[in-house]
Amino acid sequence: MTETHRLLIAIVSIGLYMLWVAVLFFKHRKKNNYAVSGEETLVVYASQTGTAEKIARAKAAALSQQEQTSVVSMASLKLNTLSSVSKVIFVVSTYGEGEPPDAGRTFSKALKKASSNQSDYLSHLSFEVVGLGDKQYAAFCQFAVTLFDNISALGARALSPLTTLDSGKGEHLSLLGSLPQDEQHPTHAFTLKNRVQLNEISLASGEASKEPSDHSEGKPSNPASPGLFGLSLNVDHSNHTQELHEQWEAGDVLEVLIPQQGQSPIVSRSYTIASVPQEHDVKLVVRQLVKDNGQLGLGSGLLTRSLPVSQSVQAYIRKNTSAIITNTQCPLLLIAAGSGIAGVRAQLAKRALLENAGPVWIFFGERHPMQDDVLDKTLSPFQNSDCIFKKSVIFSRQKGGGYVQQRLVEQRDEVKSFLGDTGQVYVCGHFEGMGQGVDMALQSILEAQAYNALADEGRYHRDLY
Ligand SMILES: Cc1cc2nc3c(=O)[nH]c(=O)nc-3n(C[C@H](O)[C@H](O)[C@H](O)COP(=O)(O)OP(=O)(O)OC[C@H]3O[C@@H](n4cnc5c(N)ncnc54)[C@H](O)[C@@H]3O)c2cc1C
Ligand SMILES: Cc1cc2nc3c(=O)[nH]c(=O)nc-3n(C[C@H](O)[C@H](O)[C@H](O)COP(=O)(O)O)c2cc1C
Missing domain, CATH: 1.20.5 (Single alpha-helices involved in coiled-coils or other helix-helix interfaces)
Incomplete structure (x- = not known):
């Protein structure tokens, strides 16, 4: 040569x-980078479980009669996009303890940094903020408040004062009216086919009652709580519900309407669907909540006790976009405690029914090995699937036991190499305790860059409550 x-x-x-x-x-x-023309009104949503997104779409549908509108997730919004827009409407929920939903993390950080410089970078912009939250949380609509303040600090002009809506009381429902028909949720009758108790906690369990608190579910637990139930529900097909199966994916949620006495407003409770459409039935895993006065929780009491087999509840399936994992080839870390096994089951089933799906590593935390060995029972018939790389189980009330986040840290090197640059993480269960602990564990296991990439690249799916 x-x-x-x-x-x-x-x-x-x-x-x-x-x-x-x-x-x-x-x-x-x-x-x-989302590209816009200066003429259009941008409706930006930051939503964890889909409600703010629905409101954003309803608002855009109503506005589109008079002006050109685009709807965009905050996850794909750059701060500099706002320099070429004259009007923006934000619809945002609050997650964690007053934090942005995952889709808003990066934008919120960039905005905070820019607003601390006190410039008039956004003085050409007019804006509105609609905040969605729940007054049961101390930091009610905190992300909406912070967003409003930071946008104002950059010179933008508020078209109206901050609107805050308590979704726990259904204050957002009237805003959904202008949602296109196909995005509204007609309810269907879901009939209870069977219900089994997955654990064997007895009320006299001395060991259980000595424990002051238990973070396997994340909230202080009532020792008298009989625990976890698996339910199978059958969808009534007589009412054009055939398409329901096509619409539901692993990660989606069943929104159960609770029958109320008299004129009380309709309340609903969310339950992560534990099955995939190929199984036909909607399966749930529900923790029975016993309050201090001995009463059962509204939703969990209905599903775990008062609803007789063969009777139905009204419910609808809600898309939970942030929990849907489209890439089925990459390594997948499934992490849960207690009732969070519901989401793990659905994600595992999705892969187990495919040929050559990527590997799955399951981390699961429960209370007691003798009473709570629910893992294989719940994951059946997928508990021995080829895609399972490993199962790591930990019990909080066993001598030398601990919480699922501890198990993660113990296996840090292997977790890091399993995830590589493309691995996905799905966490399901209570935010308090478990969700927070797992998040801290992931931050300590992965370097800052890898942890941020996980969220920014949509590989960190948190289905927490
Ligand atoms: C997206 C999403 C998915 C969910 N998926 C599931 C799931 O798969 N499985 C599941 O079981 N749950 C799931 N939940 C939680 C579920 O929606 C309900 O919040 C839960 O069942 C309690 O509702 P309830 O109506 O039974 O209780 P409520 O009647 O609403 O009572 C709750 C109230 O009881 C009090 N309380 C709470 N814990 C205790 C305790 N240990 N002792 C005494 N008092 C207490 C508190 O004041 C609380 O406000 C999910 C929630 C969300 C948002
Ligand atoms: C884990 C979790 C944490 C939450 N934290 C807060 C909070 O700190 N402040 C608040 O006002 N609402 C909080 N909420 C309530 C949500 O903001 C509210 O349910 C909202 O309707 C969810 O909207 P989305 O579906 O668009 O995410 C929290 C909800 C969950 C599940």
């Missing part, structure tokens, strides 16, 4: 490499 040949090969290789870099750059830019 002559010198000229070598030179030519080098030039062609460099050219190809630069072309590849350029392709990657533009692909990345397209994914992360």
